[in-house]
Amino acid sequence: MVSRLRKTCINSKSSGFGRVLKALETTEVNSVEAQWSTDFAEAKSCLSESLYMSQQSLPVIIAGAGPVGMMAAAYLVRQGIPVTVLEKNSTLSMESRASTFHPSTLDLLDDLGFAKPLLTEGLVASTVQYTSTVHGELGRFNFSEIADLTRHPFRLQAEQFRLTRIILDALKHNPLFTIRFDSELTALTQDANGVTLTINDDTSPVTYRCDWLIGADGANSAVRRLQDIGFDGFTWPERLIVMTTSADIAAMRPGISSVSYWADPVRWHFLLRIVGAWRVMMPVPSEIADDVATNAEYVKASLASVLPDEAPVSHTTLYRVHQRVADNFRKGRTFLAGDAAHINNPLGGMGMNGGLHDALNLTARLSDVIQGKATEETLDGYDRQRRAVTMEAIQVGTIKNKRNLEAKTEEDQTAFRDEIRNAMSSLDSRRAFLRRIAMIDSLEHAATL
Ligand SMILES: Cc1cc2nc3c(=O)[nH]c(=O)nc-3n(C[C@H](O)[C@H](O)[C@H](O)COP(=O)(O)OP(=O)(O)OC[C@H]3O[C@@H](n4cnc5c(N)ncnc54)[C@H](O)[C@@H]3O)c2cc1C
Numbered sequence: 001m002v003s004r005l006r007k008t009c010i011n012s013k014s015s016g017f018g019r020v021l022k023a024l025e026t027t028e029v030n031s032v033e034a035q036w037s038t039d040f041a042e043a044k045s046c047l048s049e050s051l052y053m054s055q056q057s058l059p060v061i062i063a064g065a066g067p068v069g070m071m072a073a074a075y076l077v078r079q080g081i082p083v084t085v086l087e088k089n090s091t092l093s094m095e096s097r098a099s100t101f102h103p104s105t106l107d108l109l110d111d112l113g114f115a116k117p118l119l120t121e122g123l124v125a126s127t128v129q130y131t132s133t134v135h136g137e138l139g140r141f142n143f144s145e146i147a148d149l150t151r152h153p154f155r156l157q158a159e160q161f162r163l164t165r166i167i168l169d170a171l172k173h174n175p176l177f178t179i180r181f182d183s184e185l186t187a188l189t190q191d192a193n194g195v196t197l198t199i200n201d202d203t204s205p206v207t208y209r210c211d212w213l214i215g216a217d218g219a220n221s222a223v224r225r226l227q228d229i230g231f232d233g234f235t236w237p238e239r240l241i242v243m244t245t246s247a248d249i250a251a252m253r254p255g256i257s258s259v260s261y262w263a264d265p266v267r268w269h270f271l272l273r274i275v276g277a278w279r280v281m282m283p284v285p286s287e288i289a290d291d292v293a294t295n296a297e298y299v300k301a302s303l304a305s306v307l308p309d310e311a312p313v314s315h316t317t318l319y320r321v322h323q324r325v326a327d328n329f330r331k332g333r334t335f336l337a338g339d340a341a342h343i344n345n346p347l348g349g350m351g352m353n354g355g356l357h358d359a360l361n362l363t364a365r366l367s368d369v370i371q372g373k374a375t376e377e378t379l380d381g382y383d384r385q386r387r388a389v390t391m392e393a394i395q396v397g398t399i400k401n402k403r404n405l406e407a408k409t410e411e412d413q414t415a416f417r418d419e420i421r422n423a424m425s426s427l428d429s430r431r432a433f434l435r436r437i438a439m440i441d442s443l444e445h446a447a448t449l
Contacts, residue, residue: 057194058084059370061210063185063223065092067160068338068355069216070167072363073177074112079367082176084210086199088184088217092168096244096315098160099274100259100349103143103438105356106152109163115152117166122158123275125258128437130420132413133264138420140257145427146434155259155438157274160352185222188213190333212366213334216359219322221340227331233324233395236345236402238283239290241318243299247311249278261347261405262306263416268405269306270347277314281346282306283406284318294318321345323399325390329383335362342390347401350394353439358386361446385446393442 060076062069065087073083101109101118109115129140147153171177180201187198195213198205215223224231249271250256258273269282282302284293292298294316303311325342329335338355362382368374404416423433435441 056209058082058208058210060084060212060214060366061086061195061197061208062214062216063197063221064215064217064338064340065089065164065168065179065181066216066218066338066355067098067163067352068340068359069214070164070171071109071112071356072214072216072337072359073179074114074167074171075360075363076367077171077174077176078112079363079371080176081367081370083178084208085177085179086183086185086197086208087179087181090181092161092164094161096159096242096279096317098346098349098352099157099272099279100353101156101158101163102349102353103146103150103152103154104440104443105353106156107150108356108360110151113170114163114166118158118163119156121162121166121275122156123258123273125155125157125273126153127257128155128259129257129261131260131262132417133262133267135417137255138263138417139424141424141430141434141437143434143438145430146438146440149435149440150438155349157258157272159274185217188223188226188334190331195333211333211370214362214366215334215336215340216338216355217340219339219343221336223334224326224336224340227334229331229336230327231324232327233322233343236321236323237286239286239293239318239320240281240346241284241293241299241302241316243280243303243313244274244277244315245280245303245311245313246277247307247309249273249280249307249311252308252311261401263405263407263413265406265408265413267305270405280306280311290318323395325387325395329358329362329387330379335366335379335382337362341386342394344394344398345402346398347405348398348437350398350439354390354394354442357389357439357443357446358382361386381449385449388449389442389446393436393439393445397436 059081060083062072062083062085065085069085073085076083106115109118126144127140127142130138132138143153183199183201185197186200189196194209194211197208197213199208213223215221217223260271262269267282269280272279280303299313299316303313322343323345326336329341337358339351341358342354344351365374365378365382369376369378407413407416423429
């Protein structure tokens with residue numbers, strides 16, 4: 001690596017990297033330390049620009065700076081592998097989207113040093129509650145009952161944009177990390193040795209070459225589409241509306257958990273508390289037009305149908321919900337992770353969490369291959385493990401969660417009530433239920449495949 005850096009940077013004796021290498025050669029250790037910090041940024045820029053301009057292959061490019069792409073970047077950088085992230089937008093997204101981090105994910109984030117800062121920005125939810133609008137509370141599960149299985153026996157309620165910012169802050173001065181905003185991947189080809197990408201940046205198309213490409217570019221993934229990788233599944237007829245309110249719902253519904261699912265054949269909904277607000281999510285029937293569903297009257301009436309008092313709405317998102325999984329999570333030197341590989345309804349909060357589990361499974365394998373500790377066959381295990389648990393746990397689980405809440409027939413409603421009551425009936429059954437919703441089971445199961 002050093003000789004490659006030398007080649008690209010040492011010729012410029014005035015460059016930051018040149019000065020650092022010179023100091024290293026003359027073993028001026030104190031000088032190296034002092035020099036390193038002052039010349040860090042310049043050396044980094046010299047390295048990435050030189051590799052880029054000379055069309056040498058970058059080790060790993062990640063398309064997409066969402067939570068999954070940023071997590072993948074963080075792990076690779078931690079392993080000493082240079083990473084370039086290409087993001088089509090000019091900043092990280094601030095959209096109000098996923099807002100739940102499960103215990104299993106928090107443990108993984110903790111290993112990279114991100115759980116603690118996220119905890120300071122989020123709200124700890126120790127319990128998850130299931131209620132029927134007709135029969136009252138069906139069950140309340142407390143994560144403290146699996147405190148022996150996780151370092152984080154709770155769900156952390158924090159919006160996903162908090163994580164991407166925390167990771168960017170941690171990486172931005174690292175010489176191994178480069179992020180290019182306004183860089184949309186628009187074309188790609190691959191051969192036996194690498195992947196060639198075309199990026200439309202803010203001026204003109206430019207070409208990159210990398211050894212490995214991770215497509216973490218969301219549900220409409222260009223990495224997936226450009227390679228004709230199928231994305232089978234279905235789209236639910238109803239859309240979901242997410243309404244954020246500063247109303248004190250805990251006062252309106254005394255005893256409510258910070259994560260609360262309500263079963264009802266028409267007005268099923270769920271409530272998630274975040275710092276300073278609640279998010280209320282419910283279905284919008286297919287016959288209601290988008291502009292009607294998001295107008296103030298409709299939003300007010302929707303909230304009034306599930307809350308006893310009026311609640312001011314600060315933010316509304318209406319979105320179409322799909323259940324789809326890519327035909328393969330690996331194609332040669334390219335990989336799909338997160339929403340690029342699978343999308344699902346938000347009941348259970350498994351989409352982003354599953355994507356973060358993908359990111360770590362993939363990058364652990366990729367770094368072993370890049371560092372010569374494993375052969376390329378190990379990369380096939382990524383598709384084998386993550387696609388299987390996506391199909392078996394995430395797709396099946398989220399579809400079941402939705403069908404339970406919206407159950408229309410007496411038979412289906414009774415089956416759901418019985419399921420929750422049975423799960424509540426003993427410590428063993430509560431622990432089994434908690435292991436599943438905390439996504440501990442799916443992580444452990446993946447490792448056995
Ligand atoms: C409106 C909405 C609301 C949601 N609400 C919830 C919720 O309440 N609960 C829940 O669990 N989940 C929710 N989700 C799903 C959740 O947000 C995703 O599972 C999560 O964002 C997945 O992360 P990701 O990094 O895979 O993809 P994304 O977060 O989508 O990130 C992909 C990134 O790639 C960039 N990109 C796209 N194309 C290119 C390209 N060609 N070149 C370069 N960059 C590109 C995008 O700009 C983006 O920054 C919601 C999704 C949406 C769309």
